[in-house]
Amino acid sequence: MRKLHQFHGGIHPPTNKAQSNQTPIVQANLPSKLTIPLHQHVGNSAVPAVEIGQHVLKGQLIGCAEGNLSSSVHASTSGMIAAIDKQLVANSSGLPELCITLIPDGRDEWIELDPCLDWLECTHSELRLKLRKAGVVGLGGAVFPSDMKLHASQQKIKTLVLNGAECEPYITCDDLLMRERAAEILEGAQIMRALLSTEEILIGIEDNKPEAISAMRAAVLEGKYQGIEVIAVPTVYPGGGAKQLIRVLTGIEVAAGVRSTNLGVQCFNVGTAYSTWRAIRFGEPLISRIVTVTGNVSHPQNFEVLIGTPMDELVAHAAPLNGTRYYIMGGPMMGVPMPSMQVGVIKATNCIIAASKEIFPPAQPALPCIRCTRCADACPAELQPQELYWFAKAKNFDKAEDYHLFDCIECGACSYVCPSNIPLVQYYRFAKSEIWAQEANQKAADTARERHEFRESRIEREKREKAEKLAAKEKAASAAKTQRTEQPPTLVKTDVNPEDTLQLKIQTAIDHAKEQAAAIKPLNTEQLTPAQQAQIDEIEAQRARIREMALAPVADHTKG
Amino acid sequence: MLSALLAMSGIAIALGAVLGFAAIKFRVEGNPLVDKIDAVLPQTQCGQCGFPGCKPYATAIAEGEADINKCPPGGEEGIQKLANLLGVDFKPFGGESIPKPKAVALIDESNCIGCTLCIQACPVDAIVGAAKQMHTIIAAECTGCELCVPPCPVDCITMQAIEESAANWKWKYPVYALTASK
Incomplete structure (x- = not known):
C-alpha cells in the first residue's frame, strides 16, 4: 500500500454527484446546428480553414492551428458551413468570439481517417504531430495543447500522474468515463508514457468513486500493464488540482514558479488520455466529449456530446425543470455562468449545471472582513487569502504579487468558508488580470521607447551622413578648382553646416552645368553632305526669321 | 599639536583623493x-x-x-x-489634459495618396509605405499619439478606439449588492 501525503487546507462541500452518476453515458442526438468556437484552447486562436457554404465531413479540419501554442478545430459532424462570425461563446468574459456555424446534414458521414494499428512503430514526433492535428487538448479544464506537454524535457520525467480525482461537486464525467472506458484510458496513458519515457503511472481517483476505482483496477489487471497503479485518494476539495494531486500521490510539493516537470512529474486528465488513444489509434480528432448535465433537470446524467452543440439543446435531453435562470459551465466552485443558454459546448465543457434559485440562492450580502483567517486555514496553496483580499481591494498589486497571488488556483475554498460571504476569488481574478494588463502595457511602452530611440538615432545618423557627404564633395570640388587655377582655395570649411554650404553647392552646380554646356557639341553635325548642310542653313535662317518676328511689336497685328 | 594637525590634514588629503578618484571612476552619465x-x-x-x-x-x-x-x-x-x-503629492489633471480611451490610427487606404508626411511624423516608425505608394499602420506598434493625423493632406487618418474584446478583456472589480435580493 502506497503511503499517501496530504496537502494543506481543503474543504468538504456536499458532493452532489449521486444525481448524475447512476445511469450510463448516453449519446446525445445530433443538434439542429453546431456553433464551434475557433479559440477553445490555451494559446493562439485557430484560423478558419473553410468557407461559408462549403460542405464538410465529420472530422474535417475547419480551423488550422496558428503558431506553436495553438490547436486545430474540426467539424463535429458532416454538414454545411452556414456562417463564420463572432458569436457568444462559453467564456467568462461574455464577449463574442469567432465561431464556425455548422448545419448538420444528418448523415454524420466521416472523413477518411488515418488510423494507426501499431503506434509503437511511429516515431515520437509523428505521434505528437498526430495529436496536434487531432486538436487534442487537456480536458480537465485547462485546455492546454497536449502535444506541447508530451515533450520529453531535459529533466527526466519519472512519474506520469493521471488525474481522475474529479474533486469538484456535481461533476461526474470522468467518473463515468473511467467506469465505461477504462481500457482505452490505459492505452492512452501507455502512449503518454512512451512519449515522456516515464517509468510509473499513478492514477489518482477520489475514494467517493469506488466503481471507477474498481473498473480501472480491473482494466490494469486485464491488460497486464506494468507500472500502473490506481490509487484511491481521500475526498477533499480541491484534491483534483494538479499540484494538490501530485502532492498527495508523490509527496512532491511544487513550489511557487516551478513547473512539476522540473520535479519529474507530468499530469494529465483521464479524459485527455482517452482522447489521445482515439486520436492515435483511430485517427479521430477531438470532436466530442463527455459532459455532465445536472442541476435543475429531472434526469441528470452524462452525455457524449459533439463539440459545438448548443447547451440548451443538450440540456433538453435531461428533461429540464422550470425555474432555470442560467447555466453554469463547470462546477459550483470554479464554474462560470454562461452569457447565453445557446452557447456551444467546447472542449473545456465538463459539466453544465442548470442553475435555479433553489440550487444556487443569490449570494448573501458581503460583510466586512473580520480577519478570522478561516480562509488561510482552507487555502490549499498555503497562501494568506485575507491579505491578498486587502491588497486586491486596495489595488495594491505589487504587494499582492509579493504575497504570491499567482500561486492562487482560484479553487474558491476561501470564499466557501468565509463567514462574511466575501467573493474573494473575484478579487484575486481582478487583481491577476490587472497585473497582466499592466505587464502588457509596460511591454508595449518598452517597445515604443526602443523604436522611438532607434528612430531618433537614425535621423541623427542620416543628418550626419548627409553633412559628411556634402563636405567630401565640396572638398573635392575645391581641390579641383585649386588644380585648375593653381591658386589656394579661398573657402574650405571643416565643420560644414548644411545651411552654409547650400549656396556654395548651388554655385558649384551652376558652374558645372556651364562648363558642360560649353564642352558639349552636337555629335551628328560632323561630316555632313552639302545637301544636309544646305538644309541646316535653311532651318537656321527660318529660326532667325521667327526670332525676329517674335521680337517685333505686335500692336498692329491686334488692331488689324 | 603639530603632529595632530599633520595627521588630520593627511587624512583630509587622503580622503579627498579617494573622493576625487571615485567621482571620476564611478561617474554616472546623465541623470x-x-x-x-x-x-x-x-x-x-x-x-x-x-x-x-x-x-x-x-x-x-x-x-x-x-x-x-x-x-x-x-x-x-x-x-x-x-x-x-x-515623493510629491498627487495632482489631478487640470485644464485641457484629459485622458482619452486608448486608440490606434487607421489609414483609409483607398484615399491615401502616398505623400509620406505621416511616415515622417510617426515617432515610433509604425507606418509603412513609400512615396506614391499606399501607406498603412502597423497597429501593434502604434502608440495612439495622433501625430500622424494633422499632417495628412487628404485627411485619411482616423483614430479608432480599442474596443474591449475577448482577447483584452479583464475581470472587473467586484461589485455586489449590500442587501440580499428577495
Whole structure:
C-alpha cells in the first residue's frame, strides 16, 4: 500500500454527484446546428480553414492551428458551413468570439481517417504531430495543447500522474468515463508514457468513486500493464488540482514558479488520455466529449456530446425543470455562468449545471472582513487569502504579487468558508488580470521607447551622413578648382553646416552645368553632305526669321 | 599639536583623493532620475505634455520645470506612480489634459495618396509605405499619439478606439449588492 501525503487546507462541500452518476453515458442526438468556437484552447486562436457554404465531413479540419501554442478545430459532424462570425461563446468574459456555424446534414458521414494499428512503430514526433492535428487538448479544464506537454524535457520525467480525482461537486464525467472506458484510458496513458519515457503511472481517483476505482483496477489487471497503479485518494476539495494531486500521490510539493516537470512529474486528465488513444489509434480528432448535465433537470446524467452543440439543446435531453435562470459551465466552485443558454459546448465543457434559485440562492450580502483567517486555514496553496483580499481591494498589486497571488488556483475554498460571504476569488481574478494588463502595457511602452530611440538615432545618423557627404564633395570640388587655377582655395570649411554650404553647392552646380554646356557639341553635325548642310542653313535662317518676328511689336497685328 | 594637525590634514588629503578618484571612476552619465521617470511614462511620444517626446518631459520633470500631471496617456495611475517616485503629492489633471480611451490610427487606404508626411511624423516608425505608394499602420506598434493625423493632406487618418474584446478583456472589480435580493 502506497503511503499517501496530504496537502494543506481543503474543504468538504456536499458532493452532489449521486444525481448524475447512476445511469450510463448516453449519446446525445445530433443538434439542429453546431456553433464551434475557433479559440477553445490555451494559446493562439485557430484560423478558419473553410468557407461559408462549403460542405464538410465529420472530422474535417475547419480551423488550422496558428503558431506553436495553438490547436486545430474540426467539424463535429458532416454538414454545411452556414456562417463564420463572432458569436457568444462559453467564456467568462461574455464577449463574442469567432465561431464556425455548422448545419448538420444528418448523415454524420466521416472523413477518411488515418488510423494507426501499431503506434509503437511511429516515431515520437509523428505521434505528437498526430495529436496536434487531432486538436487534442487537456480536458480537465485547462485546455492546454497536449502535444506541447508530451515533450520529453531535459529533466527526466519519472512519474506520469493521471488525474481522475474529479474533486469538484456535481461533476461526474470522468467518473463515468473511467467506469465505461477504462481500457482505452490505459492505452492512452501507455502512449503518454512512451512519449515522456516515464517509468510509473499513478492514477489518482477520489475514494467517493469506488466503481471507477474498481473498473480501472480491473482494466490494469486485464491488460497486464506494468507500472500502473490506481490509487484511491481521500475526498477533499480541491484534491483534483494538479499540484494538490501530485502532492498527495508523490509527496512532491511544487513550489511557487516551478513547473512539476522540473520535479519529474507530468499530469494529465483521464479524459485527455482517452482522447489521445482515439486520436492515435483511430485517427479521430477531438470532436466530442463527455459532459455532465445536472442541476435543475429531472434526469441528470452524462452525455457524449459533439463539440459545438448548443447547451440548451443538450440540456433538453435531461428533461429540464422550470425555474432555470442560467447555466453554469463547470462546477459550483470554479464554474462560470454562461452569457447565453445557446452557447456551444467546447472542449473545456465538463459539466453544465442548470442553475435555479433553489440550487444556487443569490449570494448573501458581503460583510466586512473580520480577519478570522478561516480562509488561510482552507487555502490549499498555503497562501494568506485575507491579505491578498486587502491588497486586491486596495489595488495594491505589487504587494499582492509579493504575497504570491499567482500561486492562487482560484479553487474558491476561501470564499466557501468565509463567514462574511466575501467573493474573494473575484478579487484575486481582478487583481491577476490587472497585473497582466499592466505587464502588457509596460511591454508595449518598452517597445515604443526602443523604436522611438532607434528612430531618433537614425535621423541623427542620416543628418550626419548627409553633412559628411556634402563636405567630401565640396572638398573635392575645391581641390579641383585649386588644380585648375593653381591658386589656394579661398573657402574650405571643416565643420560644414548644411545651411552654409547650400549656396556654395548651388554655385558649384551652376558652374558645372556651364562648363558642360560649353564642352558639349552636337555629335551628328560632323561630316555632313552639302545637301544636309544646305538644309541646316535653311532651318537656321527660318529660326532667325521667327526670332525676329517674335521680337517685333505686335500692336498692329491686334488692331488689324 | 603639530603632529595632530599633520595627521588630520593627511587624512583630509587622503580622503579627498579617494573622493576625487571615485567621482571620476564611478561617474554616472546623465541623470539617473530621468531614466526612472522615463520608465514610468507611457512612451506614446505624443507631445501632449508640451515637450517633444517622453524623454524630454522626463528631463523637464527631473529638473523641476514641469508638473507631473501633464501626461494624459499615462492616466491618473501614471500621475500616482510619478508622485510615488518623486515623493510629491498627487495632482489631478487640470485644464485641457484629459485622458482619452486608448486608440490606434487607421489609414483609409483607398484615399491615401502616398505623400509620406505621416511616415515622417510617426515617432515610433509604425507606418509603412513609400512615396506614391499606399501607406498603412502597423497597429501593434502604434502608440495612439495622433501625430500622424494633422499632417495628412487628404485627411485619411482616423483614430479608432480599442474596443474591449475577448482577447483584452479583464475581470472587473467586484461589485455586489449590500442587501440580499428577495
